[in-house]
Amino acid sequence: MIRSIMDYVFDLNNKNWPAVDTPKIEAGQITVTMAEFGFRALTRQDQGIGKAILSGNTYHIQLPGEVVDPTNFTVSFKLKES
Numbered sequence: 565m566i567r568s569i570m571d572y573v574f575d576l577n578n579k580n581w582p583a584v585d586t587p588k589i590e591a592g593q594i595t596v597t598m599a600e601f602g603f604r605a606l607t608r609q610d611q612g613i614g615k616a617i618l619s620g621n622t623y624h625i626q627l628p629g630e631v632v633d634p635t636n637f638t639v640s641f642k643l644k645e646s
Contacts, residue, residue: 609627609628
């Protein structure tokens, strides 16, 4: 599947990490599959507010993310109310 708009999650240092699968947004959570380095960066850092840009929309998220599936590098982030 080719997408024209890339999906990214930004860490506390504003470095972007691309999503490798279509994110799911539901019930105050964003669940996304990352590449290995992005997965590790976003699940092992200090607490803070990051952002996700998904399909051109920006969401503020709580970092670090919660590991959903370590084998497939799937991580879930709580949406932060603005």
